[in-house]
Amino acid sequence: MSSEQLLQQAQSTLWLPGALDEPGLVRVMDSMLAKGADFADLYFEKTLSESWSLEDGIVKDGSFNVGGGVGVRALCGEKTGFSYSDQADLASIQRAASAAATVANGKGGRCQAVNRQHPAALYNALNPLDTMGPDDKIALLQSADQLARRLDPGVVDVSVSLAGSWKTVLVLASDGTLAADVRPLVRFSVSVVLQKNGRKERGNSGGGGRVGYEQFDAGTVARYVEDAVKMAQVNLDAIDAPAGTMPVVLGSGWPGVLLHEAVGHGLEGDFNRKGTSNYSGRIGSSVASPLCTIVDDGTLLNRRGSLSIDDEGTPTQHTTLVEKGILKGYMQDKHNARLMGQALTGNGRRESYSHLPMPRMTNTYLLPGEDEPDDIIRSVKKGLYAVNFGGGQVDITSGKFVFAASEAYLIEDGKITAPVKGATLIGNGPQAMSKVSMLGNDLALDNGVGTCGKEGQSVPVGVGQPTLKVDELVVGGTR
């Protein structure tokens, strides 16, 4: 579908039911600028989503959701006014515009001429919910359940779910932006509980992206199920994790949540404009070991964190955040880029029409180095090798971050030995990143399951990294 066709499809989905048109909506924004707003935008959204879930070997629940509306924003200097409506008709939009414009007290102006954006589409605009029939969805979930129970007779519970959404968005802004995007997103999750000799453990896995359900072919689903069962098996044999400071080797792929927490959040433009991030004012200085080049890239084809345009209509891009250890730039939305005098990076994202956009990550990852992963393990006398994580959190002001290992092993004399129980790792962003001493040649991105939360808003993201060694991190075990 061409970008012009995409725009027309979005207009017919979002504007036609409320008999809206471009001149009428531009007049609404003109009225906000006339009151003294420097900038106004309208964000139209309609989302269809579904989920199917299996437990006890049967698909016992499914749900279907329709949501959507229009968010109306006015900016005036540092001030933001925001209102929204789940009715996308002119009267409702005018009411929302009048409320949002209460912050406006500038000199008044008019919208710039509308300039249609034609970004390259990074994924197929087809509705993913229709890419598989209900019977096949159910069969897919059941096949995962049966495989899990076959792989290990100790499996006492299997929960599997399949979820998809189809979001159509259209942005019209007083700076002339008119852009649309149609975003598919699917996800498959499996969780098993394994019981043996009175001990129980859980393992989980899954994946997804901006694709249709056909992504979940038999081989892919089998790999997710095997990973989940293996995680549970490994953890059943796990001994207590060590406690204290030690070298930590992080596996490739999903452990890139390290970068998301230790670096990414601290480089979001809003925190740096406000000077509340421990990376504030540090562009050009060293924030990581010279091995580290970290990028945020919203342009990867079909990835969960990718967007053809961000939620302000700006095309996404490949942004170098840290180059060879030196901080190069922040991730921006329109509000913060303008106030900081910096270029847009296509990171203005929002959970929905009822939330304000802010700078958010897309796919954030660390470029590969030259070390063989085996050599990295061999270099450690006594430490931890962590290959899977539950999630993380950061205090962007102090720089302290944590992430919780869900599958980890001891390294003893250069060899991977016993699995250890889950443990939280804690460090300080720039300090931990400056202790990255070896970097693998095995860059991998995660399977497409990441969701990032900030100020109560959730958005899908991707992370990635090669195998790497941090010389010193605090490991929160009990031994």
Next chain:
Amino acid sequence: MDIERELQTLEDRIRLALKLAQQHQATAEVGAVQDQGLSVSVRNGDVDKVEFTRNHGFGITVYKGQRKGSASTSDLSDAAIERAVLAALNIAKYTAPDDCAGLAEVDLMATSVPDLDLYHHWPLTPERAIALAQECEASGLSVASIKNSDGAHVGSSDSVRAYGNSHGLVVAYPQSRHGISCALIAAQGDTMERGGWSYSHRVPGQLQAGEAVGRKAAERAARKLGSRPVPTGDFPVLYAPEIAGGLLGHFIGAISGGNLYRHSSFLENSLGQRLFPQWMNIYEQPHLPQGPASAPVDGDGLPTCNKHFVEQGTLKSYVLGTYSARRLGLVSSANAGGVRNLRCSSTHTQHELLKMMGTGLLVTDVMGQGVNIVTGHYSRGAAGFWVEQGQIQFPVSEITVAANLQDMFLNVRGVGDDIDARGNVQVGSILIDSMTVAGKSTGS
């Protein structure tokens, strides 16, 4: 928002959906909510954001025999509700029959709905909200080590929620929530520390003064300056009231029906066992007037009631809704949707608990998700204060605290009377006998 009209609207929507389901020979349960509010934030004295919120939500679950289907929509028009009912019915064509599915028994339905005094409208204008937020922030910014602000926020929202099912039950009631919060940055040399505080109440007149919230946020940021890790070792740990509720939250998760029937809890088959010290009681009070989590009925339409989960240290009841109770062969504890106003017996003042602890760690912040309810394994990032001989010595950060929840629960030595009553879990400081604190290497 005209509350009477909105109540009527939601009840109408629910009756419409139930009628449509009935026309298709299905039973159903329906929830609907509408809220409206104002949210304002200021930063360094200037207006940062003014947001007007207004949300609708409608969700239906249908049962066609023992087959279940669900749908939801943010559009409450007749046509949208009909589409949702049909979507749910369509899903129920494909889902498998489940013996435990279906509405709760008709004789368990709530027959009266007590007025819990949850609705107190605040005619708050943006100008007034801005002024209150400015006062709050200014009192925090006046503290010497506070060098920056992440803003102060004042918000107010009214909502109407409604529930109905095919037994003929339709319940609708209004509630309000008003809040004030502040986050400030203390700085010293190259280090910055954030501290925040918030307060919320259903009654605007009961909202804590903004100055107090701002000052508390400032103190919480300032006292972290100069923090450092401590050596690794096993020590008693005192959880401050603002995070102690999280520990009871993990307990509630572990005795919740969904985790129990999925064999996903370390407290499976523990009914009647002693899990806490003998002096300890844990109970819920869903009908507290103006309570932060008060509710007259649970998510299945059962009347909520006062109940002990733990009595004299022994587990008396799981946290069950209709479905999970059927799965476990038990009776619902009227906890579909969770517990409401969870409380715990207090034994000491915080000062006494510090004395009892002697040397150990006072934890005021926890980070991350390192809690495994399947095994009870607990390992989280933490910050707080090092304590010797019951006296606070210096701030601590970049450490973890770890143990097994089952051991932690058995080894609670005392619960403070310094209750934090802002949220669903209302509890004082909790002293745990021994946990592994990981920080700087012990040199091994």
